[in-house]
Amino acid sequence: MNDFQSLRRPIRRRTVLQGGASLALATAFAGTSRVAEAAGGKVIIGAFADGGLTPFKEKIIPLAKAQGFDIEYLEDEYGVTLEKWFADAKNAAGQYDLYLLDDPWVPQFGAADLLEDLGAGGINGGDGDWIKSLIDMGWWPPQQGPRVMGFESATPKLICVPFVGDLQTLTYRNDVYTKGAPATWDELLEVGKAGVAAGKIKYPIVFRGVSGNPIVTSWYPIFLSYGGEFFDDKWKVAFNSAAGKAAADFFVGPLKQNAPPGVVEFDSDQEGAAILGGDAGAIIQYSGNALKADDPTQSKVVGKLDFGVVPKKEKAIAQIGIFIAGVPKSAPNKANAIAFLKWYVSAGIQAKLAEAGSIPVKRTAFAVKDPGNRLIPVALKQLDSGALPRPRTPDWAKVEELLGIELNKALQAGSGGGAALDVAAQKVTEYLTQMGYYK
Known part of the structure; x- marks a missing residue:
């Protein structure tokens, strides 16, 4: 190369x-x-x-x-x-x-x-x-x-x-999740819905949904928690496995349904406003944004935000950056x-x-x-x-771009996450073939 x-x-x-x-x-x-x-x-x-x-x-x-x-x-x-x-x-x-x-x-x-x-x-x-x-x-x-x-x-x-x-960690409302950080994605949504019903928050979760790096970063810990892997040891695409598709369907379906309207266009500023403004009950984010939780000039809910390990399906794995x-x-x-x-x-x-x-x-x-x-x-x-870090390839940005486009389309539709991964897998495979990854 x-x-x-x-x-x-x-x-x-x-x-x-x-x-x-x-x-x-x-x-x-x-x-x-x-x-x-x-x-x-x-x-x-x-x-x-x-x-x-x-x-x-x-x-x-x-x-x-x-x-x-x-x-x-x-x-x-x-x-x-x-x-x-x-x-x-x-x-x-x-x-x-x-x-x-x-x-x-x-x-x-x-x-x-x-x-x-x-x-x-x-x-x-x-x-x-x-x-x-x-x-x-x-x-x-x-x-x-x-x-x-x-x-x-x-x-x-x-x-x-x-x-x-x-690296990513969970930030959550301690007046909603009163027993501590939710251990699973299902618990995050179940307790978050109760917090909405009680009038404490408007939405259980907020995340970045805009196409490209933001949506892939938001989906990444869910994908890993379901046991997904991006590539095999020969760079063959593996993210559209059964585990990957289940993670994508959960992400574009139940998770979106419990996030703010317009989340498909959310980036860091919008998700930050939702958690720091008191609307959302939980978020997965990097430390630079997480530490705003204690800054009274940026957060309306100082004292109500705590930190924890990301929720799990099979595992609790975050993205390193x-x-x-x-x-x-x-x-x-x-x-x-x-x-x-x-x-x-x-x-x-x-x-x-x-x-x-x-x-x-x-x-x-x-x-x-x-x-x-x-x-x-x-x-x-x-x-x-x-x-875990992102895959160690000079071409990760292009892979992420292609995957993020398809995930965003499915998020807009509110369904079809697994099918979106199949489309992305085909496009990523074609790109990596052009780049000489496969003999």
Whole structure:
């Protein structure tokens, strides 16, 4: 797989970017290489704007500076960072020492061989203190599961390390679910309906239904809880199995019937307004949005929202979507960047991260006496209950787009979820065939 194939359909953290990356973007930095030499402890960090990185910026960067690292933190809007960083790495422009990537981007950079082998740099990917499901995402090719063509027999290298352990959890109204977090999807709807009848809420559930990444992200934990798998070990589509179809039928039928009108067009803002405004009884969401529950400037129901593990059918499995760090081979201060990562993922600094309010990536850090937010212990429960990343392929964004279109059509109709998966499976298979996945 060539390097421009690996960038053809970038994925957003929460929403799919429209269209693929162009060659013009990839060459835009060719003549603008920064002349920078390693000086002292300088580390140039590229990051996208996201509230999940606020504790790192406010609490950890000052500690790094006190340690002797000269941190330059360059932040951009999410929608431009993937193309910008890929171009920087591809053209050896040397503008960054460290990228804080969205985890689905790891296969794109890995397939193009643009990131340093951090294991060779002295970072121990086998350290038993790592949360395994998080460190597993840093290897390319992946140590387990299917591998894309060209990497079937390659030796995995640790090209990224987890930076902030973001994942989905349940947020629910504690005055509706008075016995604690609902354990199953059926319980969520049954108790939620009672809350509607009592006048406490208007809808048991809210989720994102807009086509593409949002609807697939909302459906993902339901699909996993039913025992679904996206692909087999040869990249044959498996999401339209009996389990997948049952999950899709539940999603577009009973779940939609208990969600707000217009949910087919809901994205993060709309679902957030429903849970924070007091209309909805439950939501599955990432930590950056979940933590708004305790902010009186954003929530009308402060004190009435608690956190729990996602509901189950057979299992209780959430989607992982972490911040993950990689060092480009063209980094001007490469040794400093690797030294910084070693310092950052140490047990002591991970504990400081948890105290600052971010979800850490080392298990011992979850045991801090006073975690900076009350979601942290719930996040560990979810990680231990079950949490999986999106499939490790550079083409996930296109797969997600094709699947999301069909799921949205079924959601609009309020039925036919299983049939929608069959249509999506055919389209995904055709696309992956064009991309050379099948011999």
